[in-house]
Amino acid sequence: MSIKFRSYRSRTEICYALPNHRSGKKARGMTANGHISAERLAFAICQEAVTRHSSASSTYFPVMLLSNEIDRFKHVQDYSSKSIWNSNDGGVMAGDGRLSNAGWNASVPPNGLANRPRGATTNDNPDGLASAAADIEIETTPEHMNLVAGDPSCANWIRAYDDPNVVALRERLRQENGIKGLELVAPDEVKRAAALLHRDGFVVVRDVLDPAQLERIQKASNKAVEELMADDPDCAAGGGAGGLPHRYSFGGGSASRHMLHVKEWCELIDLETTTPILTEIFGSSNYVVGGSGGDIAMPGAIEYQGLHSDNMWSELPDPFGHINMRDLPVPVLTINFPMIDLTTENGPIRQIPGSQRWRAPIPSLADEPDWMKLSTVCPAPAGCAVFRDIRAWHGGTPNLSKDVRAMPNVEYYAPWFRSEGIMRCMPYERWQELSPHGQRISRYVVCDKGETVIGAGYMHPKAKMREKFKEKQFSEMSPEAIQEYLHRL
Numbered sequence: 264m265s266i267k268f269r270s271y272r273s274r275t276e277i278c279y280a281l282p283n284h285r286s287g288k289k290a291r292g293m294t295a296n297g298h299i300s301a302e303r304l305a306f307a308i309c310q311e312a313v314t315r316h317s318s319a320s321s322t323y324f325p326v327m328l329l330s331n332e333i334d335r336f337k338h339v340q341d342y343s344s345k346s347i348w349n350s351n352d353g354g355v356m357a358g359d360g361r362l363s364n365a366g367w368n369a370s371v372p373p374n375g376l377a378n379r380p381r382g383a384t385t386n387d388n389p390d391g392l393a394s395a396a397a398d399i400e401i402e403t404t405p406e407h408m409n410l411v412a413g414d415p416s417c418a419n420w421i422r423a424y425d426d427p428n429v430v431a432l433r434e435r436l437r438q439e440n441g442i443k444g445l446e447l448v449a450p451d452e453v454k455r456a457a458a459l460l461h462r463d464g465f466v467v468v469r470d471v472l473d474p475a476q477l478e479r480i481q482k483a484s485n486k487a488v489e490e491l492m493a494d495d496p497d498c499a500a501g502g503g504a505g506g507l508p509h510r511y512s513f514g515g516g517s518a519s520r521h522m523l524h525v526k527e528w529c530e531l532i533d534l535e536t537t538t539p540i541l542t543e544i545f546g547s548s549n550y551v552v553g554g555s556g557g558d559i560a561m562p563g564a565i566e567y568q569g570l571h572s573d574n575m576w577s578e579l580p581d582p583f584g585h586i587n588m589r590d591l592p593v594p595v596l597t598i599n600f601p602m603i604d605l606t607t608e609n610g611p612i613r614q615i616p617g618s619q620r621w622r623a624p625i626p627s628l629a630d631e632p633d634w635m636k637l638s639t640v641c642p643a644p645a646g647c648a649v650f651r652d653i654r655a656w657h658g659g660t661p662n663l664s665k666d667v668r669a670m671p672n673v674e675y676y677a678p679w680f681r682s683e684g685i686m687r688c689m690p691y692e693r694w695q696e697l698s699p700h701g702q703r704i705s706r707y708v709v710c711d712k713g714e715t716v717i718g719a720g721y722m723h724p725k726a727k728m729r730e731k732f733k734e735k736q737f738s739e740m741s742p743e744a745i746q747e748y749l750h751r752l
C-alpha cells in the first residue's frame with residue numbers, strides 16, 4: 264500500500280509532518296517516484312507525536328485517516344522507554360498470527376540496488392567471524408560476506424507475485440520442493456531427536472511451543488519486523504543473508520546484535536520441550552546460550568541465499584592439519600522457531616543432510632545441484648522447532664507467498680565450545696525472569712545489574728544507523744564505563 268503525496272496534500276505539508284525532514288527535503292522512506300508507504304508515514308507521525316510528548320495534532324489527522332493503519336503503530340510510543348523490551352501489543356496481524364501488506368516491491372530489482380561482486384566460486388568460509396569485509400557497501404551480517412554475490416538465476420525477473428518467472432518457479436516448488444520423507448519427532452522422543460540431529464545435522468521437533476507461547480513470540484516477531492520495515496519500507500536494504508533484499512536478520516538488525524533484551528525471545532531459552540533434547544545432544548546440561556536472533560524472508564524474497572555454514576569460529580590452529588571443526592561433535596546448535604507453517608512456497612530453510620561432516624567446498628549458487636535447492640524443511644507446522652548443527656550446509660529459499668516467513672532463534676554452545684563472538688546483550692532484568700537452568704546457561708550473555716545494554720532496543724537495517732545509536736549511548740556513559748565495556752567485549 265502506498266500514498267502518492269500530491270494526490271492528497273502538498274509535498275511540503277507532509278514532509279513537515281515527518282521528523283528531521285522539513286519542507287522541501289525528500290522524506291525518509293519516500294521512493295524516487297514520490298511515493299511513501301503508509302507504514303512509513305504512520306510510523307513517522309507516531310514518532311513525531313512521541314517526540315512532542317503530545318498526541319498527534321489535527322494537522323496530521325487527514326494523513327492518518329488516509330493511511331487507515333494508525334492503530335497498528337501504537338506500539339511505537341514505547342520507543343523512548345525501556346518498556347519496548349517487554350513487547351506485547353505490536354503486530355499487524357490478520358487474526359491468525361500473520362503479518363500482511365509486506366514485501367513484493369517490484370521497484371527493487373533482483374539482488375537489490377547494490378553493485379555486487381560476481382566472483383564467488385565457493386561458499387566456504389573457513390574464517391567465520393573473521394571474514395574480511397567486501398569493499399562494497401552491502402548491509403549484511405558479517406559472517407555472510409562470502410554470500411554477497413547474490414543469485415544469478417533470477418537476474419532478469421520482476422519482483423512481482425504474478426511475474427511469469429515467479430509463477431513458474433512457484434508452480435515447480437509446489438510440485439517438487441521439500442525433503443522427501445522428512446521426519447517430525449515429538450518432544451518426548453528425545454533419543455530419536457538427538458540421533459537424527461547427529462545423522463542429518465538437523466532435526467524438526469513438532470509441538471514445541473503451545474498456542475499461547477506461539478502467539479506471544481509471533482507478536483514480538485511481527486513488532487521487530489515492523490521496526491525494520493519502518494526504515495526500509497520497500498525492503499531494499501535487507502540486512503541478513505548476504506545482503507539480499509527482502510531478507511532481514513533479527514540479530515543483525517538489532518544494534519545489540521541479538522534479541523535477548525526482548526522478553527519473548529528469552530522465553531525460548533529453556534523450554535520443557537527443548538531442554539531435554541539439547542541435553543541429550545550435547546551429552547550434558549552444561550551447554551551455554553551464545554546468542555539469539557533469527558531470520559526473516561519477506562514475501563517477494565525471490566532470490567536463493569547461497570548454501571553456507573554459520574561459522575562463528577576461526578578454523579582450529581592444528582599445526583599438523585589433522586583436525587578440522589568438522590571432525591568434532593556438534594559445537595553450536597541453533598534452534599529456529601518458524602512463526603508460520605513452512606510450505607513449499609514461503610521460503611522454507613534448505614538443509615543438506617549429513618553435510619555437517621563434509622570437508623568438500625560448499626558450492627556457490629551457480630554450481631549447486633538442483634536436488635540441494637529442493638532439499639527444504641517443509642511441510643512443517645508453526646510451533647515446531649528446527650534444531651540445526653550450524654556446520655550443516657543450509658540456506659534461505661525464495662518466499663513466493665504473501666506471508667512473512669520469520670524464524671526467531673536461540674543459539675547454544677557445546678560445553679566445550681566458546682567463541683570470540685559471544686556478547687553480553689541480555690539486560691539483568693530479563694535474566695532475573697529466567698528459570699534457574701535458564702539463568703545458568705545465560706551467564707555469558709547477561710549484563711551486570713544497572714549496566715547499559717549497548718544497542719538493545721534499537722533496530723535498523725543499516726549498520727550506520729545502528730552505530731549512531733550506540734555512539735549516542737556511549738556519549739551518555741562515563742569514560743570508565745566505556746572502557747570497561749570495551750575491555751569486557
Ligand SMILES: O=C(O)CCC(=O)C(=O)O
Pocket residue numbers: 407503504505558559560568573610611612613657658659660
Ligand atoms: O532464512 C533462512 O531460511 C536461512 C537464513 C540463514 O541461514 C542465514 O542467514 O544464515
Ligand SMILES: [Fe+2]
Pocket residue numbers: 571572573657658
Ligand atoms: Fe545461515
